[in-house]
Amino acid sequence: MDWDKLRIFHAVADAGSLTHAGDRLNLSQSAVSRQIRALEESLNATLFHRHARGLILTEQGELLFDATSAMNKRLDAASARIRDSEEEVFGDLRVTTTIGFGTLWLAPRLAKLYEQYPDLRVDLMLEERVLDLPMREADVAIRMKEPSQADLIRKRLMTVKMQVFATQAYLDENGVPEVPEDMSMHRLICQSVNATQVGASASLAQHLLTYDVRSLLTVNNYFGVLQGVLQDLGLGILPDYVSLDEDRLIRVLPEIQSADVPVFLAYPEELRQSQRIAAFRDFVQEEITAYRKGLKEKQIV
Incomplete structure (x- = not known):
């Protein structure tokens, strides 16, 4: 042919x-x-x-x-x-992850990656659909569960918990919820329980909705939930990592949180020797280490 x-x-x-x-x-x-x-x-x-x-x-x-x-x-x-050089990092790197993690955690940190590797061209693909790495729909993925596809190198990066946050302005006007039953006096901001998301987040939302919340705002991604919370609209369900980068968020109902959500980095076996993959992997691991340190310091304070 x-x-x-x-x-x-x-x-x-x-x-x-x-x-x-x-x-x-x-x-x-x-x-x-x-x-x-x-x-x-x-x-x-x-x-x-x-x-x-x-x-x-x-x-x-x-x-x-x-x-x-x-x-x-x-x-x-x-x-x-x-094209991969043994010594240099350059060229295209297609990274896929969820909308929430990509917009709220990864994208704000990419400036540091470009400082190290100015010739790298990152194509950040944010969607809830799991792209097929062996079929090269993307080069590397960060996923909120362990990948099940064969022929992938995978590394567990960290765990995330979904928690409830508000702003001081909202709490000043509406009061601080002390127990879950107080949800009847507040608006809940979350993803729809039927939307594509990690199961732990949907379970937490379903649990809070059993307390007859006064009002509900659903958004189809965590970036939208964050914006609703920052506009003083209500109590929002968000990943715990958001609070480290956003000082305006105040955690409420501290006894209420989701189960652990594992975060994995994965890439095809055939790209094991890729310098672009190695550079991105090391960058993410360094940022995870800094994130964990910052989280511990915040908890101590």
Whole structure:
């Protein structure tokens, strides 16, 4: 099968348009169209349905696109390993983690990583969906549970607890809750118990909701919960690490907290020798050490 035709097919399938694919490949629309026709003839199959809104893959086209996508990811992995220098850290690094951890803990600390490695280009992908590391949807992941995929190197970084926080301004106006039953006089800010999140957080929210809270505000990520708390809207369920970086947060109901949530760093076995991965791993571990130290000092005070 002609590799060049497969490359052009993949670009068309990804773009959904001959014109857009041609722009990416620096080819004319007619040249792209000829290559697609030739590929369809060689396979004796129709790969696209022509539609007014663009091109739609046929069943045969979907099968071929799955294959070319897997090929591209393997080629990306090989290219990344070839580009890795034994002494220098540079190039692209795709990092995936949850929206909450990425926005509230990781992103604010990345300036230190760039100070050390100015030629590194980080693509931070924040989503609750677990990306497939062996298939190279990302290079490295920080996850709130131990990864189950095979062929991954994994390291447990720390544990997180979900706790309840408010601002002093909110407490001055609404009073400090002393026992869980006091939730009937307060607004709770949390993620919806049906939203994608760690089970410990959903369990804590469900528990507090049994106390007939006066009002409820749900947000689909912890960054939004934090903003609601900082705007003095109510009592918010947040990861404990947020309180170290945000002085305005005051913990309430200290006897109420979630079970431990483990935090793991993982990356594919084939990237074991990657200098970019090693640099990021060491950076995160150093920041975790500093975080633990700061947390202990705060608890002592």
